[in-house]
Amino acid sequence: MEATQGDAATVSAEEAQRTIIRRWSWTVAVGLPLIATIVGIALTNTGTIEQWNSLGDDMYDIVMLAVWPAGLVLLSVGLLGLIATALTAAVLTTRRSS
Template identity: 50%
Template sequence: MDATQTAALERAEDAKLRERERQRRTVRWLLWGLAWAVPLIALIVGISLTSAGTIERVNDWGDGVIDVTLFVVWPAGLVLLGVGVLGVIAAAIATAILTTDR
């Protein structure tokens, strides 16, 4: 094997390593975004359900018959509120730890 073949093999290996690192970085960013998005969505839904309290569903059966069903959603809102807050705190701690230089 001469020098040109060796250099070509080294370049190919370097390209593979760069591609793997790019894929790892992409997956890391996607997972980081997911780790922030899920708690934030849970927090927003929890706030809205807690503030709503109850949800009313009206069924009109015709002939003047109306069926009203009330769903109490504030307990689920409190649970989602707690999950969202704890998730945001966990994501913030993980981000602070993982982004510091070692």
């Protein structure tokens, strides 16, 4: 009887560990594309940013940097990641008919 209780405890600990890893991986799989999408929207909306370089004597050289291309890349990568996560969730949760 003792051996079966120990085995049950081991199986339950392994199940708990698998559940934690599964939840963490789904959080990362949804979180990273969501963050990339939000940053992509922000950068695309911003368009350009200014970089001020001091030349001394209260003079500055202003350089305009285009950030919208990076925003488009992050936006598309984020959306593709969200679509891939949704497809994976749909495949994993579909029950097979026997």
